[in-house]
Amino acid sequence: MVLRLIALAFIIWLIVYLLRSKDRKAAPDKSESVKIVRCAHCGVHIPVDDAVGGPNYYCSLEHQNADNSD
Structure with a gap:
Protein backbone atom coordinates (compact mmCIF):
# COMPACT_ATOMS: atom_id res chain seq x y z
CA MET A 1 0.00 0.00 0.00
CA VAL A 2 2.77 2.43 0.93
CA LEU A 3 4.68 1.60 -2.24
CA ARG A 4 1.61 2.41 -4.35
CA LEU A 5 1.24 5.80 -2.65
CA ILE A 6 4.90 6.59 -3.25
CA ALA A 7 4.59 5.59 -6.91
CA LEU A 8 1.42 7.68 -7.32
CA ALA A 9 3.08 10.70 -5.68
CA PHE A 10 6.10 10.29 -7.96
CA ILE A 11 3.90 10.13 -11.09
CA ILE A 12 2.00 13.28 -10.04
CA TRP A 13 5.28 15.08 -9.30
CA LEU A 14 6.68 14.02 -12.70
CA ILE A 15 3.62 15.31 -14.56
CA VAL A 16 3.74 18.65 -12.75
CA ARG A 24 9.75 27.79 -19.01
CA LYS A 25 11.09 26.83 -22.44
CA ALA A 26 8.65 29.17 -24.20
CA ALA A 27 10.31 32.05 -26.03
CA PRO A 28 10.40 35.29 -24.06
CA ASP A 29 8.07 38.06 -25.18
CA LYS A 30 10.14 40.80 -26.82
CA SER A 31 7.21 43.10 -27.54
CA GLU A 32 8.13 45.23 -24.53
CA SER A 33 11.75 45.85 -25.51
CA VAL A 34 12.89 49.46 -25.51
CA LYS A 35 15.56 50.95 -27.74
CA ILE A 36 18.31 52.62 -25.71
CA VAL A 37 20.46 55.46 -27.09
CA ARG A 38 23.51 57.29 -25.78
CA CYS A 39 23.61 61.03 -25.09
CA ALA A 40 26.06 62.62 -27.53
CA HIS A 41 27.17 65.09 -24.86
CA CYS A 42 27.59 63.18 -21.59
CA GLY A 43 27.29 59.53 -22.67
CA VAL A 44 24.42 58.54 -20.39
CA HIS A 45 22.14 55.82 -21.79
CA ILE A 46 18.42 56.65 -22.02
CA PRO A 47 15.32 55.25 -23.75
CA VAL A 48 14.88 56.70 -27.23
CA ASP A 49 11.40 57.93 -26.27
CA ASP A 50 12.94 60.16 -23.57
CA ALA A 51 15.80 61.42 -25.76
CA VAL A 52 15.98 64.85 -27.37
CA GLY A 53 17.05 65.42 -30.97
CA GLY A 54 18.18 63.08 -33.66
CA PRO A 55 20.22 61.73 -35.39
CA ASN A 56 22.40 62.76 -32.41
CA TYR A 57 20.45 62.03 -29.25
CA TYR A 58 20.71 63.98 -26.00
CA CYS A 59 19.42 63.37 -22.49
CA SER A 60 18.21 66.99 -22.12
CA LEU A 61 17.76 70.22 -24.02
CA GLU A 62 20.68 71.69 -22.09
CA HIS A 63 23.05 69.08 -23.48
CA GLN A 64 21.68 69.53 -26.99
CA ASN A 65 22.16 73.31 -26.73
CA ALA A 66 25.67 72.85 -25.27
CA ASP A 67 26.73 70.73 -28.25
CA ASN A 68 25.12 73.05 -30.79
CA SER A 69 26.79 76.15 -29.32
CA ASP A 70 30.32 74.74 -29.82
Whole structure:
Protein backbone atom coordinates (compact mmCIF):
# COMPACT_ATOMS: atom_id res chain seq x y z
CA MET A 1 0.00 0.00 0.00
CA VAL A 2 2.77 2.43 0.93
CA LEU A 3 4.68 1.60 -2.24
CA ARG A 4 1.61 2.41 -4.35
CA LEU A 5 1.24 5.80 -2.65
CA ILE A 6 4.90 6.59 -3.25
CA ALA A 7 4.59 5.59 -6.91
CA LEU A 8 1.42 7.68 -7.32
CA ALA A 9 3.08 10.70 -5.68
CA PHE A 10 6.10 10.29 -7.96
CA ILE A 11 3.90 10.13 -11.09
CA ILE A 12 2.00 13.28 -10.04
CA TRP A 13 5.28 15.08 -9.30
CA LEU A 14 6.68 14.02 -12.70
CA ILE A 15 3.62 15.31 -14.56
CA VAL A 16 3.74 18.65 -12.75
CA TYR A 17 7.49 18.94 -13.35
CA LEU A 18 7.16 18.26 -17.08
CA LEU A 19 4.31 20.74 -17.47
CA ARG A 20 6.24 23.47 -15.65
CA SER A 21 9.45 22.91 -17.61
CA LYS A 22 7.48 23.14 -20.85
CA ASP A 23 6.24 26.61 -19.85
CA ARG A 24 9.75 27.79 -19.01
CA LYS A 25 11.09 26.83 -22.44
CA ALA A 26 8.65 29.17 -24.20
CA ALA A 27 10.31 32.05 -26.03
CA PRO A 28 10.40 35.29 -24.06
CA ASP A 29 8.07 38.06 -25.18
CA LYS A 30 10.14 40.80 -26.82
CA SER A 31 7.21 43.10 -27.54
CA GLU A 32 8.13 45.23 -24.53
CA SER A 33 11.75 45.85 -25.51
CA VAL A 34 12.89 49.46 -25.51
CA LYS A 35 15.56 50.95 -27.74
CA ILE A 36 18.31 52.62 -25.71
CA VAL A 37 20.46 55.46 -27.09
CA ARG A 38 23.51 57.29 -25.78
CA CYS A 39 23.61 61.03 -25.09
CA ALA A 40 26.06 62.62 -27.53
CA HIS A 41 27.17 65.09 -24.86
CA CYS A 42 27.59 63.18 -21.59
CA GLY A 43 27.29 59.53 -22.67
CA VAL A 44 24.42 58.54 -20.39
CA HIS A 45 22.14 55.82 -21.79
CA ILE A 46 18.42 56.65 -22.02
CA PRO A 47 15.32 55.25 -23.75
CA VAL A 48 14.88 56.70 -27.23
CA ASP A 49 11.40 57.93 -26.27
CA ASP A 50 12.94 60.16 -23.57
CA ALA A 51 15.80 61.42 -25.76
CA VAL A 52 15.98 64.85 -27.37
CA GLY A 53 17.05 65.42 -30.97
CA GLY A 54 18.18 63.08 -33.66
CA PRO A 55 20.22 61.73 -35.39
CA ASN A 56 22.40 62.76 -32.41
CA TYR A 57 20.45 62.03 -29.25
CA TYR A 58 20.71 63.98 -26.00
CA CYS A 59 19.42 63.37 -22.49
CA SER A 60 18.21 66.99 -22.12
CA LEU A 61 17.76 70.22 -24.02
CA GLU A 62 20.68 71.69 -22.09
CA HIS A 63 23.05 69.08 -23.48
CA GLN A 64 21.68 69.53 -26.99
CA ASN A 65 22.16 73.31 -26.73
CA ALA A 66 25.67 72.85 -25.27
CA ASP A 67 26.73 70.73 -28.25
CA ASN A 68 25.12 73.05 -30.79
CA SER A 69 26.79 76.15 -29.32
CA ASP A 70 30.32 74.74 -29.82
